[in-house]
Amino acid sequence: MSFGSPYLTLPDFQYLRPTSLQDALQLLDEHKDDAKIMAGGVGLLAFMKERLVSPSYVVDIKGISELGKIQDDGAKGAVIGAAASLSQLLDWPPLKERYKALHDCVWELSDPVLRNRSTLLGDLCEALPFVDSPTPLMIFDAEVEAASVKGRRQIPVSDFIKGLAETALEPNEMAVAVHLKPPPENSNSLFLKHTSNSEFSIVNAAALCANPSRPEARVVRFAYGALAATPTLVREVEGIFQSKGSISQLMDEAVAAIKRSAEPMTDVLAKAEYRAHMLEILAVRALTKLLKE
Amino acid sequence: MEAKDNTLLLDLIRDKAEVKSVKAGCWRGECGLCTVLLDGKPVKSCLVLGVEANGRDVKTAEGLAPEGQLARIQQLFVEKGAMQCGFCTPSFVLTAYYFLQINPNPTEREIREFLSGHICRCGTYKQMIEAILEYAKELKQEEEIPLPLPPRKKKQKNQARSD
Numbered sequence: 001m002s003f004g005s006p007y008l009t010l011p012d013f014q015y016l017r018p019t020s021l022q023d024a025l026q027l028l029d030e031h032k033d034d035a036k037i038m039a040g041g042v043g044l045l046a047f048m049k050e051r052l053v054s055p056s057y058v059v060d061i062k063g064i065s066e067l068g069k070i071q072d073d074g075a076k077g078a079v080i081g082a083a084a085s086l087s088q089l090l091d092w093p094p095l096k097e098r099y100k101a102l103h104d105c106v107w108e109l110s111d112p113v114l115r116n117r118s119t120l121l122g123d124l125c126e127a128l129p130f131v132d133s134p135t136p137l138m139i140f141d142a143e144v145e146a147a148s149v150k151g152r153r154q155i156p157v158s159d160f161i162k163g164l165a166e167t168a169l170e171p172n173e174m175a176v177a178v179h180l181k182p183p184p185e186n187s188n189s190l191f192l193k194h195t196s197n198s199e200f201s202i203v204n205a206a207a208l209c210a211n212p213s214r215p216e217a218r219v220v221r222f223a224y225g226a227l228a229a230t231p232t233l234v235r236e237v238e239g240i241f242q243s244k245g246s247i248s249q250l251m252d253e254a255v256a257a258i259k260r261s262a263e264p265m266t267d268v269l270a271k272a273e274y275r276a277h278m279l280e281i282l283a284v285r286a287l288t289k290l291l292k293e
Numbered sequence: 294m295e296a297k298d299n300t301l302l303l304d305l306i307r308d309k310a311e312v313k314s315v316k317a318g319c320w321r322g323e324c325g326l327c328t329v330l331l332d333g334k335p336v337k338s339c340l341v342l343g344v345e346a347n348g349r350d351v352k353t354a355e356g357l358a359p360e361g362q363l364a365r366i367q368q369l370f371v372e373k374g375a376m377q378c379g380f381c382t383p384s385f386v387l388t389a390y391y392f393l394q395i396n397p398n399p400t401e402r403e404i405r406e407f408l409s410g411h412i413c414r415c416g417t418y419k420q421m422i423e424a425i426l427e428y429a430k431e432l433k434q435e436e437e438i439p440l441p442l443p444p445r446k447k448k449q450k451n452q453a454r455s456d
Contacts, residue, residue, distance in 0.1 A: 008320050015298035015344050045301075045340050046321050058298075060345070111410020113335045113388065114322055 010045065011054040019063050021147065024174065029149045031057050032171035038062075039083050040117030042110070043126050067176060078180045079145075082122075086115040099180060101136035101189035101206040108193065109133065121175050127161045129265070130200040134161060135225040136191050138233040139208040141181040148173040158223075158233045184210035184219045188290055192282045201226035202270040205282040209290035215244055220291070222258060222283065227275050228265045234258050251287050258283045296343050302336075303327045305343035306353065314354045314383040318412070325411030328384040329353050335391050337410075354383035357390060365431070366390050369424040377415035385411060389425050397432050399425070 016035075018024040028035055035057040038044050047053050061067050067083035070092050078099065080089060086106055089095060096103045109132060110118040123133040124144070134157050143154040146169055155168050157178070162168055169175060183189070187210035194203045205224045211217040220241035225231030236257040241250055264275035294309050306315045306329065318324035320339050327338040330352040331345075357364035363371070366389055376382040385408070392399070392407050399407075404422050413421070 008317070009304075010299040010301065012297070012299050015342060040340075041342065042322060042340050045342075049320060058342075060342075111325075112407045113325065113328060113337060113410050114340070116334055117336060117340065 007049050007051060010048050011051060013056055013058050015058050015060065017060040017063050021064050021066060021176065024059055024061055024064060025147060025149045027057065027059050028174055029172040035059050037174050039119040039122045040085065042114055042118045043122050073179055075182050077182045079177050080120055081177050082119060082175055084119060086110050086118045086120065089120060098183050099140055101139060101191040101208065104191040105132050105136045121178055125167055125175055127165050127167045129229055130226050132193060132201055132204050132225065134231040135204050135223050136206040137178065138223040138231065139189060139206045139221040140183060143179050144175050145177045145179060146173045147176045161230050164229045186210050187219065190286060190289060192286055194278050194282060200269055203227050203275050203278045203282055205286050207286035207290055212291045215242065218242060222286065224279055227279060228263050232261055234261050247291050251291065254287060255280060255283045298344055300343040302338040302341040302343045302346055306338060312353050312355065316380055316384065326381050326384045328387055330387055330391060335388050354386050366428050369428050370421065373420045373424040373427065375417050375420035375424045377417055381413045385413065385421055393425065393428060393432065398429055401426065
């Protein structure tokens, strides 16, 4: 996706297609920022056409079979490989069963033709404000698995996006998978996206709720994005709903906490005041739907 | 076919193979006019590198039927008037052809969803949907779904192959 393509061609580069992860990591270590990872290439090629990035090397990871997998992770979490397409992800039944918020987000992320190419990590690594994927990932405590020749590490999604188009990855690192924790038992989740006339989010929100009527077992999580350069998991919300009080009271407290955490930006899509206003509306909608219905 | 690494599949098809039915609309994957079938699956060729098609099968609208003939889906598009300027038609025909293979009995809603990343500026969506639904009806009446047509052996007006 892009705001305009003044260029119809790509800058010069060398195309590399390693067949093993080790080879890819070697290439990254050698070329660092001068090499870019290509999965579906939907984001990368669009940015290259606008000369926002001009790497000398494009490393296609679609030939690395271990990166194309989507499967259960420890005790029924999930791990989604960097080269797994959104079509593959939507065809994976546990996504809708366990991670409905992520499913609803992915459904709208790409059209049915581009879905065969687009990937979840590709969306996440764009690290632009209107990127939707971090929001539902955060409510499931997701972590990005980053790899380099030096080894691997896990980066929580809530720490992954550092700023505009900036991720926590080192120049010689690549994201190989995203791990989702198992959702709390009996939980429901949802994803809300507010746009106006375009596919770019002005505010998005994701919420999860388990056992709404039992304070001792209740789990409520809320995250939002597109409000500013970095998405936010409102950690206070989880604590608020573990205390006693009527649902309405707790909801008021939670919405207040969400509003306090917000530092909305003004950009070409919307003004800060509008974003703040819509955040409150989405928060109320999300929490009402999960707690009261 | 030889091309530099930074050649888009779209440019490879249009400029090197000179297959002009594949159109360039937005260059950023939003309009769908550059759709081709890569190993049978639709891709937007403005967001695919030419080198990625190495050794793979690329089908364009000319490849749906032998020279001089029209595939049934193409005939139905004509019959139903599913085109005005015709600029988007090759891409929609390919997409429809693929869609009916994976969903031979679609509802109108499913068709609209599948075409949601594809734009027709003349607005002939209604007629296209009629053509697709009609084809689906005809497929139901046949005993087996017609297989994709075999590739042409002659050189490359119909199918672009990069080696």
